[in-house]
Amino acid sequence: MPFGRGFFLALAKSDYLNNHVTRWGFVRRATKKFMPGEATDDAMRACADLAADGRGTLFTRLGEAITQTAEATAVRDHYLQLFDEIKRRGLPGHVSVKPTQLGLDVDVALCESYTMELAAKAEATGSFLWIDMEDSSYVDRTLALYRKVKEAHPASGVAMQAYLFRTPKDVADLLPVKPVIRLVKGAYAEPPHVAYPRKADTDRAYFDISDAMLRSAREGGCLPVFGTHDVPLVSRIVARAKELGVAPGQYEVHMLYGIKDADQRRLRREGETVKTLVSYGSAWFKWYMRRLAERPANVGFVIRSMIG
Ligand SMILES: Cc1cc2nc3c(=O)[nH]c(=O)nc-3n(C[C@H](O)[C@H](O)[C@H](O)COP(=O)(O)OP(=O)(O)OC[C@H]3O[C@@H](n4cnc5c(N)ncnc54)[C@H](O)[C@@H]3O)c2cc1C
Known part of the structure; x- marks a missing residue:
């Protein structure tokens, strides 16, 4: 094709x-x-609409790796203001950010201090900071970053990718810190020695990892978040949660704006905690x-x- x-x-x-x-x-x-649009205001309006039917929003301003520290500073400043604006408008909004946008490739210490600042701001404004997972070359650095951030600021979570062979072990290693993990299938082109080339294998791995996360949630460990539009898979996970005695508030389902919207609303009506990731910006x-x-x-x- x-x-x-x-x-x-x-x-x-x-x-x-x-x-x-x-x-x-x-x-x-x-x-x-x-x-919904490139402007921050467009995303804010979408958040208010989503809130009206009980969905939370994750805000993410689009952009990839930056090359100058000044760009990372601008990203940090943008989100610091955004947290204030979310609070001012009383919206149920969280923020999701890519470590490379905060300078992971340019200056690790700077990236760490900016991420800490954002997590502190999230905490102070009653919000939450998500750290996205980028391609496999960033996994070690991103998980190390998350461990530090989580220790200082519990209102923080990290995305992990089911297509990577390493992820079941990474999740198991992280469970002792009571992480908040958004499990996704994985969006990047990865070589076959790193990630499952076949979708069916990724789907199987996703369910197995979700099972481990739910078991941990049952013991008061991690807060599992399932970031997928795979509706049959979500149904299986919801059924598994019921079997394990993990209530809807103890895990969440996150999807992207504009995708499977009817299912997002149905899940919400069925009592699930649903959040929608809204992207904005020109990049x-x-x-x-x-x-x-x-x-x-x-x-x-x-x-x-x-x-x-
Ligand atoms: C909240 C959230 C955060 C994410 N964060 C990250 C991250 O940090 N790092 C990362 O690598 N990836 C991230 N992703 C992307 C993820 O890795 C997948 O690439 C993406 O979710 C598509 O896979 P799927 O789980 O929806 O399953 P699939 O099996 O690919 O799709 C399931 C169903 O949804 C439909 N669908 C899927 N995508 C689309 C689309 N774009 N348009 C229309 N229909 C679609 C399919 O047609 C199919 O019916 C995130 C996804 C979500 C929902």
């Missing part, structure tokens, strides 16, 4: 396209399905290519936006 997962993940690495495609109106229109190209890679049929939205 010409438009397969690998095709879009390869495009996601192109800085040239990143700098040009974002100016094309028809692609901008196509992204509307996945983001959406690489992120959008990963969304197309997840479901190549989404390219239809781009084509319809060209002619519509």
Whole structure:
């Protein structure tokens, strides 16, 4: 298939396209399905709408690795203000950030101190800080960062990827710190010695890891968060939670804005804790290519936006 997962993940690495495609109106229109708008205010409005039907929001301003410390400082400043704004508006909003946006590639100590500052701010404003997981070259550094942040600021969580062979052990090693873990399948192009090339294997691994997380939750250990749109998998996990005696408030389901929205609302009605990740900002190209890679049929939205 010409438009397969690998095709879009390869495009996601192109800085040239990143700098040009974002100016094309028809692609901008196509992204509307996945983001309410580029401005912070657009994301705030989406958060208020989601709150009206009982869903929390995770805010994430799009962007990838930065190369100058001043850029990391700007990211930190943006989120510090955002926490204040979330509190001022009384919204149920949390923040999700990529360590490379806070300078992980440039200056580890700076990244750590900025992440700590954001976690402290999250705590002070009654919010929560999520640390995203990027490609496999960042896993050790991201988990080390999370351990430090979690020790100082309990209102913090980290994403972990079921497609990586190492993740069951990483999760087991982290459980003693009572982590908050968002389990996702994994969005990056990884080599076959690092991650399952076959989706069925990732799906199986996801369920097995979710089982270990739920067992830990039952003992008062981790807070499991299931970040997936795989509705049959979510149903199996919810059933497993019931079997284990883990109540809906002891785990959460998170999905992206605009994806499986009817299921998000249904799960909420059924008493599950559901949160929606809302992306905003102008640096959406690489992120959008990963969304197309997840479901190549989404390219239809781009084509319809060209002619519509
Ligand atoms: C809240 C949240 C946070 C995330 N954070 C991270 C992170 O920190 N690091 C990371 O590597 N990945 C992250 N991801 C992305 C994740 O790794 C997967 O790439 C993504 O969720 C797609 O896999 P899936 O679990 O939805 O399952 P799949 O099996 O891929 O999809 C399940 C169903 O959802 C539909 N679907 C999936 N994606 C889309 C889409 N883009 N558009 C339309 N339908 C779709 C599919 O068609 C299918 O019906 C996050 C995802 C979520 C929901």
